[in-house]
Amino acid sequence: MDPIIEKFKDIPTTCISDAMEGLNNLHPAIKPLKKDDKLAGRALTVKIPVGDNLAVLKAIRASKPGDIIVIDAKGDLYRAIAGDFVIGMAQTLGVGGFVVDGVIRDIAGVKALNLPVFAKGTTVAASGKAGVGEINIPISCGGMTVHPGDIVVGDADGVVVIPQMWEQEVLERSLEKLKKDQIRETTISGNRDAILKHLDELINK
Template identity: 65%
Template structure:
């Protein structure tokens, strides 16, 4: 099992807690459908506002299992992609898309069941001037993203796990998950335990 696969069943909330909430993308970046999840290595894409030609090159150059993480400076007026481009990305094995911008062709994109995390949807297309950079450090949703960082997204949002601290984050997140599960099991349906827990927390 690869290191990335060990993160699959850990909620983003636990991963966030393991990093003191410092590597969460802005909460405006949401899954297109809340059932969508994504995990994979970041393939960062830096695009100018309103231009997505280099996004096509990113689809071609990214490796299967990569997550395209796109910096378009938060612009949500022009879509960087629709169902046609995302369908190609899916066919080539790309794990998903995270963008601080918008997509279009909403129904078609949802029908693909391809993980998309974005600020919203729009009707306007991008131009094709070809500016931008691929596989370089970027900022997306207020968080630094470097090539190869681990990207995890679910219904609650997206977190970035820098490669240098992956093992540490995994250990802490698993501990947090175990703690949460034990806490729920302890108080579930038990009035006395709930009151005891609340009294304990309020007395701190």
């Protein structure tokens, strides 16, 4: 796997978000179906109209191991972009996860696959396959522009997108923020005097 992806895997999305001033977060309604799910990888983007998921199948067919399939489904909450069978095929081909501005179905089966899926929720209705849609183009997902190859990181707090042109800089800033958080945790948490001092510093900044 891409070494920079491996490094982002170990960084909380909160730190990555802070490193980008909170500007590259997807809508908070897009959450993992299983609270402990995490993902990190490069975006394979999909743009579909409401109720047509043929382009999702094309994306799975075109995917490389580790790709995160990021789907602009227009936020539709009625028709699922996929169910457990389609997501299971993606898992077998090595897809690293899904991020969907929309919903999925067959939630019990999808959860049993243990493939990270981030979506706005679940539904019972399937999509059709009229054939409209595109892959590997810039899309809007959860209010954020996502380009093919951007790094996508998700955990219990949500999903962030790191543009390729900034990925090294964002990685360095994220690691710096994580280190500061860890130092703060060990030196302040549980220490009454340190907490009071820290609060005064924040209030009087």
